[in-house]
Amino acid sequence: MILVEDVSFEYPSGRGEALSGVSVKFEPGEFVAVMGENGAGKTTLAKHLNGLLRPSSGRVLVDEEDTRRTSVARLARKVGLVFQNPDHLLFSETVRAEVAFALHNLGYAGKTIENQVEKTLGSLDLTRYADVSPFLLSGGERKRVALAAVLAWEPEYLILDEPTIGQDYLQKERLRNFIVQLNSQGKAVIIITHDVEFVAEAKPRVVLLSKGRVVGEGPADRVLSDADKVASASLVKPQIAKLFDQLSRFGFPRDVVDVHRAKQLLEDRLREVSVHV
Amino acid sequence: MSRSFVTLRSLEGFKFYGRKTIVHNLDPRAKALFITTVFVVSLLFTNLYVLLGLLTVHVPFLLAAGVLRRWVYSIRAGALLAGIIFFANLLTGSGVLPALALTVRFLVLLTTFSLFFMTTSPDDLGLALDRVGLVRWLSRRWLGFPNALSFTFTTAVRLVPTLAVDAQTVIDAQRSRGLELDKGNVLRRIRNYVPILIPLLLVAIRRSLELAEALEARGFPGREDRTSLYELRFKASDYLLVLGSSTVLAVSMWIFVIHPVLRLPF
Numbered sequence: 001m002i003l004v005e006d007v008s009f010e011y012p013s014g015r016g017e018a019l020s021g022v023s024v025k026f027e028p029g030e031f032v033a034v035m036g037e038n039g040a041g042k043t044t045l046a047k048h049l050n051g052l053l054r055p056s057s058g059r060v061l062v063d064e065e066d067t068r069r070t071s072v073a074r075l076a077r078k079v080g081l082v083f084q085n086p087d088h089l090l091f092s093e094t095v096r097a098e099v100a101f102a103l104h105n106l107g108y109a110g111k112t113i114e115n116q117v118e119k120t121l122g123s124l125d126l127t128r129y130a131d132v133s134p135f136l137l138s139g140g141e142r143k144r145v146a147l148a149a150v151l152a153w154e155p156e157y158l159i160l161d162e163p164t165i166g167q168d169y170l171q172k173e174r175l176r177n178f179i180v181q182l183n184s185q186g187k188a189v190i191i192i193t194h195d196v197e198f199v200a201e202a203k204p205r206v207v208l209l210s211k212g213r214v215v216g217e218g219p220a221d222r223v224l225s226d227a228d229k230v231a232s233a234s235l236v237k238p239q240i241a242k243l244f245d246q247l248s249r250f251g252f253p254r255d256v257v258d259v260h261r262a263k264q265l266l267e268d269r270l271r272e273v274s275v276h277v
Numbered sequence: 278m279s280r281s282f283v284t285l286r287s288l289e290g291f292k293f294y295g296r297k298t299i300v301h302n303l304d305p306r307a308k309a310l311f312i313t314t315v316f317v318v319s320l321l322f323t324n325l326y327v328l329l330g331l332l333t334v335h336v337p338f339l340l341a342a343g344v345l346r347r348w349v350y351s352i353r354a355g356a357l358l359a360g361i362i363f364f365a366n367l368l369t370g371s372g373v374l375p376a377l378a379l380t381v382r383f384l385v386l387l388t389t390f391s392l393f394f395m396t397t398s399p400d401d402l403g404l405a406l407d408r409v410g411l412v413r414w415l416s417r418r419w420l421g422f423p424n425a426l427s428f429t430f431t432t433a434v435r436l437v438p439t440l441a442v443d444a445q446t447v448i449d450a451q452r453s454r455g456l457e458l459d460k461g462n463v464l465r466r467i468r469n470y471v472p473i474l475i476p477l478l479l480v481a482i483r484r485s486l487e488l489a490e491a492l493e494a495r496g497f498p499g500r501e502d503r504t505s506l507y508e509l510r511f512k513a514s515d516y517l518l519v520l521g522s523s524t525v526l527a528v529s530m531w532i533f534v535i536h537p538v539l540r541l542p543f
Contacts, residue, residue: 012289047449050453052449052452052453071457072452072453073452073455073456073457076452076453076454076455077455080453081453083446083449083450083453085446087476087479087480087483088443088446088447088450088476088480089447089450089451089454089472089476090476091471091472091475091476101454101472102454102455105454105455105456105457106455135479149454150453150454
């Protein structure tokens with residue numbers, strides 16, 4: 001379990017606190033979305049979870065280990081953090097070497113490294129690029145390599161910073177399926193995003209951040225259909241939630257955010273109507 | 278984490294912060310004359326007291342500009358080199374005072390550059406460079422356009438803080454992949470920086486290509502007789518600084534050339 005206890009943080013360059021009094025809990029095997037506007041402190045929070053940043057006050061415990069007293073390399077085994085821009089981490093000559101890099105750093109044995117690399121490349125549909133330079137790949141493919149580079153050591157908690165930026169709809173759909181699949185295998189997945197549509201369809205637990213504070217927390221359908229909460233984090237409701245806002249005068253519930261449940265409710269109503277006719 | 282932060286924090290001692298103090302408002306040309314004076318005088322004399330005097334001259338400027346704390350960052354960044362200068366001179370047998378003098382000279386140069394870059398906006402610097410005939414002439418010869426060179430310089434200065442942010446992100450990303458920068462022997466430690474330098478270089482190149490395209494899309498370099506929205510104008514404080522600097526410069530040169538006797542030994 002990752003415990004964030006009353007954490008405040010200020011960057012040395014000043015301009016006030018990036019996080020102030022944040023308390024939040026991430027359970028093993030959980031699926032969570034940390035949402036909020038630009039500058040809300042989402043990435044700052046993410047960097048606290050593997051010890052890259054250490055709280056100015058309060059503390060972060062990863063399985064009861066205080067991040068202030070542990071090295072990032074040690075925490076990284078449990079907490080994998082995938083950065084937003086793949087260009088900030090790709091440097092190897094081949095995709096295979098890129099994915100193996102962290103495994104070498106973390107001290108895995110040669111045979112294990114080989115197996116893990118092949119397995120990871122396969123699961124992300126990258127096997128055919130194994131011997132290609134990561135710099136020759138498209139933006140979406142580079143993003144997948146960056147994900148593979150962290151997924152390779154199978155960290156217990158996987159944090160994805162803005163995974164949907166620069167991805168087209170089809171890729172987002174695949175990414176969502178992939179995340180859901182990972183999560184169902186028992187990995188905790190924490191996504192940092194302001195993509196409400198993506199979150200609405202995936203339905204994780206949502207933590208809303210604004211100006212360095214937690215302003216809302218709960219299941220996606222409840223949080224994302226709550227006009228006040230959504231507005232307080234400078235987000236916009238997902239389209240389905242907007243639609244059900246309009247439909248509420250016909251007796252529909254307002255807390256509907258995903259296509260699946262919307263379809264269910266509408267289908268039921270249509271059936272009722274056709275019975276009456 | 279502390280290590281990477283410290284490295285980048287030293288850059289704070291050379292980074293411009295938009296403020297409105299009397300030092301920030303000085304004309305960049307006047308400030309350029311000031312640092313030239315400091316530069317020349319500190320190179321003419323190896324007298325410890327003269328050099329300490331030069332260092333002291335900066336204190337009111339640092340205070341007035343409110344950058345004393347950032348200046349400490351730049352000194353901290355130069356501390357290692359200052360130490361090397363001191364001990365290298367001491368060991369080669371120049372004695373304590375001369376070794377100290379040379380160290381102070383280094384600190385004077387560091388301080389004056391730090392003060393200049395912390396308090397002069399890249400835009401003002403560009404405007405000032407654009408007024409220098411030699412810069413325009415060289416720029417026309419090399420780059421085919423009179424203000425291309427000053428623009429290149431301004432852009433380079435402006436990109437430093439952006440690159441510092443990129444560098445921090447790359448360091449964070451690689452540490453998240455288990456990279457430990459300060460692990461292993463010297464050779465290993467140098468090799469540890471490869472995963473930092475390659476992405477940083479590529480990000481910088483990509484950024485500059487994008488910048489070039491964006492500039493061309495906006496009609497750069499434009500017409501030769503381009504005018505400027507902001508014009509630099511000397512104020513009373515600028516005249517005062519120019520007067521003071523040029524007097525010190527002239528007197529120092531006079532002492533150096535005419536009265537070599539006054540080049541006090543230690």
